[in-house]
Amino acid sequence: MYSWIWRxxxxxxxxxxxxxxxxxxxxxxxxxxxVFPWVEPRLPFNDVTVD
Amino acid sequence: xxxxxWARREDRTEPWDRVPALGGPPPRSxxxxxxxxxxxxxxxxxxxxxxxxxxxxxxxxxxxxxDGDWDDAPHGRGFWRSAALGVGELLxxxxxxxxxxxVYEVYVTxxxxxxxxxxxxxxxxxxxxxxxxxxxxxxTQVEIGDAFGVLRIPRLGEDYTRVVLEGTEEKQLAQGxxxxxxxxxxxxxxxxxxxxxxxGKGSPFLELDAMQAGDPVVVETxxxxxxxxxxxxxxxxxxxxxxxxxxxxxxxxxxxxxxAADAAPTGAYLTLTTCHPRxxxxxxxxxxxxxxxxAISKAEFPDGxxxxxxx
Numbered sequence: 514m515y516s517w518i519w520r521x522x523x524x525x526x527x528x529x530x531x532x533x534x535x536x537x538x539x540x541x542x543x544x545x546x547x548v549f550p551w552v553e554p555r556l557p558f559n560d561v562t563v564d
Numbered sequence: 565x566x567x568x569x570w571a572r573r574e575d576r577t578e579p580w581d582r583v584p585a586l587g588g589p590p591p592r593s594x595x596x597x598x599x600x601x602x603x604x605x606x607x608x609x610x611x612x613x614x615x616x617x618x619x620x621x622x623x624x625x626x627x628x629x630x631d632g633d634w635d636d637a638p639h640g641r642g643f644w645r646s647a648a649l650g651v652g653e654l655l656x657x658x659x660x661x662x663x664x665x666x667v668y669e670v671y672v673t674x675x676x677x678x679x680x681x682x683x684x685x686x687x688x689x690x691x692x693x694x695x696x697x698x699x700x701x702x703x704t705q706v707e708i709g710d711a712f713g714v715l716r717i718p719r720l721g722e723d724y725t726r727v728v729l730e731g732t733e734e735k736q737l738a739q740g741x742x743x744x745x746x747x748x749x750x751x752x753x754x755x756x757x758x759x760x761x762x763x764g765k766g767s768p769f770l771e772l773d774a775m776q777a778g779d780p781v782v783v784e785t786x787x788x789x790x791x792x793x794x795x796x797x798x799x800x801x802x803x804x805x806x807x808x809x810x811x812x813x814x815x816x817x818x819x820x821x822x823x824a825a826d827a828a829p830t831g832a833y834l835t836l837t838t839c840h841p842r843x844x845x846x847x848x849x850x851x852x853x854x855x856x857x858x859a860i861s862k863a864e865f866p867d868g869x870x871x872x873x874x875x
Contacts, residue, residue, distance in 0.1 A: 514650055514653045514654070515653055541664060544661060544664055544665075544668075545664070545668055545672055549664075549665055549668045549669075549672075552665075553669070554734045557845055559734070559761065559764075559839070559845065560811060560839060560845040561732075561737065561759045561760060561761055561762060561769070561837060561838045561839045561845075561848070562732045562737075562742075562744070562759040562837060562848075563809070563811060563812065563813055563814050563816055563817060563837055563848055563850075564811070564812070564814060
């Protein structure tokens, strides 16, 4: 998977490295600011109230 | 992510060149040596570029238009190899995502909540400063989601300060400790019930298990300070200072803790609830405190009551 992506990135090693880092950062940001905030309330270990 | 076959690429090891007898496809031609007859052959640039990067697919790169992608692999040894590699990469990726989630829960939410607390604190103080006495509504008129007070617990740190919001939905708890909607307001007879996260979201109640009998829990409102003190085990009311209960024990936030929800209050109490044990929601850690004295005017004690500084 990762080598497939690597092979399909344009340019030489410096360009591919740069694009890879950008991609990793984009995925991390998506997870941190979109996916995790959505998933979190649905997980069972955050209940602090009695009800 | 580095190429899994980096090392191989480094020393340019190419097994097919060395063990053609195993029955694989014929080795790819080496780069033409100048002056040799092979130099006349055209060099497939793309194949040259992929060389080494595509070690598993390389075995199937041939002259029939296949580019060596693993999709082209027949269902043989190479298929299983690439399948195993793919599964391995997925597992490693899943592990990284889970690790990132832990980082999110423990650090990123702390950071976000900290920022939000700073905003809330500024807004609340501006609101308190702006309101003229005539405009001031009663503190009982607080909308859900509004900040209405500041909680200080010296046992949890000299500078422990948390803005308290009305409501105990996740939306409020993500910003700071939340006040159970139907519970008493600070200073009133009854039970001021507050919920807060144990881990993450600023971890307001992370170390609540360190509370000891007599520890002050100070609530600051627009005009007053209210000092509550954690109950001792020998308290005549029989209410424990700290208890661990099941998540359905709603009586801990009753007007009189541990009494019926509709019983008349026997005093002015404050109750803190959070999850227990840490990182779990199996039980709830409960702290009960009782109002010590009455309202302390902020005009007289702008820096807070003595209880904040007794340690």
